[in-house]
Amino acid sequence: MTELRNPVIRGFAPDPSLVRVGDLYYLANSSFEWFPTIPIHRSRDLAHWEYAGHVEGAAPGGSLAGVPDSGGIWAPSLSWDGERFWVVYSIVRSVGTPYFDADTYVSTAPDVSGPWSPPRRVPSHGFDPALHHEEGRLWLLNLQNDHRPGGRRFAGIVATELDRETLTPVGTTHLLLQHDRLVEGPKLLKRNGWYVLVLAEGGTGFEHGVRVARSRNLTGPYELDERPLMTARDDPEWPLQKAGHAELVETPEGEWFLSHLAARPLKTPEGPRCPLGRETAIQAVTWDAEGWPRLRQGNARPTITVEVPDAEPPAFWGAGNCARSPHPPAPDNAPPYYTLRSPAAPSWTDPTSRPGRLRLRGHHGPDSLWSHHLLARRITEHHTEAQVTLQANPTTFTQSAGLLLWYNTAAYYALDLTWAEPEGEAQHGQQWQHTGRTVLALTTRDENETRRAAVQEVDADTPLTLGVTVHRAEAQFWYLTDGTRTPVGPALDFTRLSDDHGTRLRFTGAMAAIHAVDLVDASFTADFTDFRVICTSV
Incomplete structure (x- = not known):
C-alpha cells in the first residue's frame, strides 16, 4: 500500500470532482475569477497528482471581466461516459445577492487536455451542477435557488433529463430532496440497485460536512442518512477543517475513496483562519451492512494520512509544492x-x-x-x-x-x-x-x-x-x-x-x-x- 498525505492538492484547490477512467484518476477544481479555467489533475494512485490540463474556453468569449470577487466558475463536475469527458459548471455573476445570476454550461472533450467543445448553456436552477450518465441517458442535477423574499436560497436538489446531443430538457424537472439543513453540490452514483446521492452540507465554512441520501429510483423519493458521512465541525482542534463537497470513486479492485475539500486553519486572536484557502483531500471509504458509505477509520473526521493501493506514480514535470500544482x-x-x-x-x-x-x-x-x-x-x-x-x-x-x-x-x-x-x-x-x-x-x-x-x-x-x-x-x-x-x-x-x-x-x-x-x-x-x-x- 501507498500512504498519501492530505491535502493532496495544496493551497487554493476547492470543490474537487473526482472520476476514474481506466487506471487513471482525474480531478477538477473550481477556478472562480481566475484563469486557467477549471484546472484538472490526474493520478495513478490517488496519492501523487500532476496537472493534466484545464477546460480551455470555459468562459464564453474568453473573459470573466466584471465578475465579482469569488464569482466566476463555481464547482465544476467532471464525468466520463465511456467515450468522452464531460464537465458541467456554473458561472456566477452575483455574489451575496439572492439571485446569484448563474449560467450553467456543459462542455465535452476526448481527453482532459482538450480540445474542449464550446460551452453550451443548460437549465440553470442554481449552482453546483453535476451530470449522471446511465444506459445512454443523461441527467443534470442541480441546487434549486429560491430568490424570493422569505424563500430558501438552498431549496432542494433537482434533476432534469437532457437530450445527449442537443442538451435540451426531456420531460419535467424532478425534486429529489429537501432538507432543513443547507445541502448543495449533488453527486449521484448507482450501487447495488441504490441511487446514492452525495451532498455538501452546512455551507462552506467550519460547519461544512458531507451527507448521503439514497433511493431505489433516480427521481426519488430519497432517504437521508441519519448521520454525516464526514465532518470536522464537532472538533475545532482537528487539523483538517471545513471538510465537505465530496465525490465517491471506485478503484479497479473494488475499493472506494472520497475526494473532498478541506482547510488547514491557523489560530488567531480573532479565531481560526485559513489563508491557504480550501484544498483537496482524499479519504478511504467502506460500506456498512445496511449499504451506507462510512469513512474507513470508523468516525466522520477526515484523516491526514490514508493508505491507497500501490500504483506506478506519473513522472512529475517539476518538484516542490508551489511549482507542482496546479499549473505546470x-x-x-x-x-x-x-x-x-x-x-x-x-x-x-x-x-x-x-x-x-x-x-x-x-x-x-x-x-x-x-x-x-x-x-x-x-x-x-x-x-x-x-x-x-x-x-x-x-x-x-x-x-x-x-x-x-x-x-x-x-x-x-x-x-x-x-x-x-x-x-x-x-x-x-x-x-x-x-x-x-x-x-x-x-x-x-x-x-x-x-x-x-x-x-x-x-x-x-x-x-x-x-x-x-x-x-x-x-x-x-x-x-x-x-x-x-x-x-x-x-x-x-x-x-x-x-x-x-x-x-x-x-x-x-x-x-x-x-x-x-x-x-x-x-x-x-x-x-x-x-x-x-x-x-x-x-
Missing part, C-alpha cells in the same frame, strides 16, 4: 501562472524576444474587476517566500509595479515601485510640474480601507529585488540592498488574506503575484525576472 509549464515552457478574469497576453511571457524576462504593461489598478495585468502563483504552505527582480521607471503616481500578497480586490498587500513627491511635500497630484522621487510603497487593502503602511526611497536606476516572507500569521516585505534584506514596513497579518476575515463572502485562497499599473494611457511597462515562490511545510 505549457508545451512551450510558459510559466505556471494564474491571471485574473482573462488569460495572460502572449507578450507577457514571450521567451523569444525577452529570454527569462516577463514584461507587464500597466493597466487598471488592483481594485478593478475588469482588466488586471497580474500574474500569480498559489501559496500552498504556511511558510512561504516570494521574490522577484524588477526594473521599471515610474514617472507619476499613476504608474506602479511590484510584488503582492493577494486574496482579492478588497484584500491584498502590495509592495510597489512608484513615484512620490519629494520628502516632506504633500500629495498634490501635479507631479509633472515638480521633481519627485522613486519609492517603494507598501499598501494594505482590507475591504473598505486602503492604507499606505510604509514608503521607502530607493535607487531605481538598476534592477531591484523585492521579496516577502510569510511565516504562519506574519508576512514581512523586504528588498535587497547590497545583498542584505531591508524590511519595508511592519510585519503584516497574513491571515487577513483568507476566507475567514471580513464581512464579504470569500471562496478562494492567498496568492503571491506580480503586477503593473498605469491609470493614464497604459504606456508604462515593467520587466520582471526570477519570479519565484518557495513554499515549505514546517
